């Protein structure tokens with residue numbers, strides 16, 4: 587392709603800056619030509635940086651024939667309708683997680699993207715976190731042996747947004763749920779990508795922040811089909827920098843990763859190993875580890891579009907992640923262990 591890929595961004599909220607870093611890194615092959623946000627001033631300001639066209643209605647941006655790919659960075663309830671419209675308009679689509687609130691809508695998007703023959707990827711940054719890529723190599727090499735236990739934590743504060751009446755974070759309608767809908771897709775994606783399918787799960791959730799309509803703390807635990815136990819924790823009420831923790835405990839050793847600890851990773855080779863080593867190449871980067879992974883996802887998706895290659899984050903895995911979220915919410919109601927209900931073959 588001689589012409590650069592022409593990008594339209596829809597939604598200029600908090601995480602859009604990380605996506606822009608990715609576009610900047612891909613500047614030789616892509617350029618931002620249009621910007622859309624219902625907040626016109628925000629859209630104007632951001633567009634000025636790129637000399638981009640400004641829209642306040644996503645329908646108008648999607649009708650712009652001089653856009654090849656859109657990046658959808660919107661509240662959760664808008665993912666399905668805006669992504670569907672973008673795919674039907676023939677655009678390649680990168681979209682933030684969760685794929686959709688309802689799994690059946692996610693499946694619909696997968697089918698539409700197939701029919702339209704365009705590239706579609708959920709911007710699941712988990713796939714691009716350096717520490718997890720290192721774990722992937724260790725698992726492939728069998729370094730940790732048989733995996734018995736996987737623990738994760740995603741934690742930070744969203745209290746200020748949950749109590750803000752102008753934010754969708756604490757509203758059931760805009761968010762589709764609280765910390766489970768918001769953060770669990772990352773951990774479910776991680777489980778499936780690195781460790782395998784879930785046999786059953788159970789969730790417990792708590793609503794601590796007054797004035798919010800959704801859960802702000804949760805634990806989901808269960809068993810993978812390969813027998814490993816998993817415990818996933820999520821919190822919107824932690825007064826420390828945003829972190830993700832992953833513990834992988836196998837028959838030949840353990841790795842503990844925590845993005846806000848220094849060093850952020852430790853590898854234990856046996857039960858009496860009191861001198862664990864940090865993983866080479868996993869650097870202490872508490873401010874930018876998230877941005878770096880999002881930016882890498884953006885630039886790799888652009889590469890896939892340009893080369894007509896499979897995007898690195900598989901749609902079936904991001905669909906699986908939202909199906910697992912649905913099972914977690916179901917288990918809150920049923921108070922039972924739940925299986926993951928996905929369409930046959932996905």
Ligand SMILES: NC(=O)c1ccc[n+]([C@@H]2O[C@H](COP(=O)([O-])OP(=O)(O)OC[C@H]3O[C@@H](n4cnc5c(N)ncnc54)[C@H](O)[C@@H]3O)[C@@H](O)[C@H]2O)c1
Nearest residue numbers: 597598599600601602622623624625659660661682683711
């Ligand atoms: N990968 C990650 O780690 C990560 C981190 C944060 C957020 N996210 C995801 O990114 C998405 C956005 O989150 P955020 O924190 O940036 O939200 P935000 O509330 O900060 O931003 C949303 C933006 O969308 C705009 N908007 C709302 N309705 C619109 C419409 N109809 N048309 C055009 N613009 C509209 C708002 O004005 C706002 O600028 C969510 O899906 C969220 O889960 C992902």
